[in-house]
Each structure stands twice: as C-alpha cells, then as structure tokens.
Amino acid sequence: MSQSSSSARVERVAEASLPCAYGEFRIVAFQGKQGDREQELVVLKYGDLGDQEKAPLVRIHSQCMTGEVFGSERCDCGPQLQMAMRLISEEGNGVLVYDPQEGRGIGILNKIRAYELQDQGADTVEANEALGFEADERDYRLAVAVLLDLGIQRVRFLSNNPAKVAALEEAGIEVVERVPCEPSSSDQATAYLKTKREKLGHLIDGL
Ligand SMILES: [Zn+2]
Numbered sequence: 001m002s003q004s005s006s007s008a009r010v011e012r013v014a015e016a017s018l019p020c021a022y023g024e025f026r027i028v029a030f031q032g033k034q035g036d037r038e039q040e041l042v043v044l045k046y047g048d049l050g051d052q053e054k055a056p057l058v059r060i061h062s063q064c065m066t067g068e069v070f071g072s073e074r075c076d077c078g079p080q081l082q083m084a085m086r087l088i089s090e091e092g093n094g095v096l097v098y099d100p101q102e103g104r105g106i107g108i109l110n111k112i113r114a115y116e117l118q119d120q121g122a123d124t125v126e127a128n129e130a131l132g133f134e135a136d137e138r139d140y141r142l143a144v145a146v147l148l149d150l151g152i153q154r155v156r157f158l159s160n161n162p163a164k165v166a167a168l169e170e171a172g173i174e175v176v177e178r179v180p181c182e183p184s185s186s187d188q189a190t191a192y193l194k195t196k197r198e199k200l201g202h203l204i205d206g207l
Helices: 076-091 110-118 124-132 142-147 162-170 189-200
Strands: 008-020 023-034 037-046 058-061 093-100 154-158 174-179
Touching: 008 037, 008 142, 023 076, 023 142, 037 076, 037 142, 058 076, 058 142, 076 154, 093 142, 110 124, 124 189, 142 162, 142 174, 154 162, 162 174
Parallel strands: 058 093, 058 154, 154 174
Antiparallel strands: 008 023, 023 037, 037 093
C-alpha cells in the first residue's frame, strides 16, 4: 500500500434497516471508484458511531462466496463474518465493511482454479502464484474511503491482517486496539491458516 487513500472515491447511494440474527443493523450501499476500477461495497453499521469516547469495533471483511454462502471448510471466512457481526452487536457500536475482493482479489473463477491446484498439493500462496498473481492482490483503499465517509477516525480493529492495519493508518485512521478474529476452525482450514500465518504474515495465535 504505497498510495494514499485520496485516489479512491466512494459515494453513498442508499441506506436501510437490516434486522439480522445478531440484531438490528443498518445496511449502507456505496459506489466506489478507483482509477478505472468500479466497485460496489456495502457496510453494516450498528449503534451510535458518533460516540467518540469509545472507538467503534470495525472490520473490513473480504468477500468469500465459498465460505460464507456454502459453508466451505477450506477457510474460516464464514465463521469470521459471523463472529464479527456478533461481536459488533455485543459491543453496541461498530461497522463491518463488506469488501468484494473475492479470493484475495483474484475473483471467484480464479479462486476455484487455485483450489484445483491446491487439490493437487499446492498451498494457497503457491497456487495463486502459479496462476500469475501475487499471493495477495487486495487493495483496501476503497474500504478505507468508506470508513472515512462514515466519519470514522479511531477504531478498535477486528482483524488478524497487518496489511489492513497499515491501510487504515496510512489513511490517518487511528487503530487504538487490534482485536483478533479467530473463530474455531476445521482441520482443513487450520492448514490454510498456517500458510497465511507463515507466508502472509497474518497474526494468528490459536492454531
Ligand atoms: Zn474464505
């Protein structure tokens, strides 16, 4: 992340209530634009974000169709999303940015190509690199721009990923605390998470 968030622009399009299993959220839709790239993002908000005494609990959650929709045990994205929504509602205020960068930014088709290689023995990083991608192609500037649009300046940040922390700090958002997001996971996801820890620098203790 070498560029500032100023090149990413987001426009708030609509907002509505979203009653969920974990409580009554507000869902806010944004149209994002960064260079030639256009992206739709949605945010779940909970509680009063204007309370500056207590920094809101914030997560930037990257889309994972297989984990979230189908309950795949290849990764822990589904349980992470549920944990984040539950913790935010328990805290009483917070934001989840749902960032549509499927497959660490390579898209669903390439992610399944990578799974095919993983079925033949590659780990998640080797598979992405064999397909000609970086190990992690994600760019968090649009997600960060959404947080800035919501007026968020200080956060307790729910993440295991130092690159996301760096993206917030580069944009001038103060991370007062990093809160781990480590739901219990399947054996298969454990191997995946070990690769993320060892090759991508994720901060994961409970393996
Ligand atoms: Zn996943």
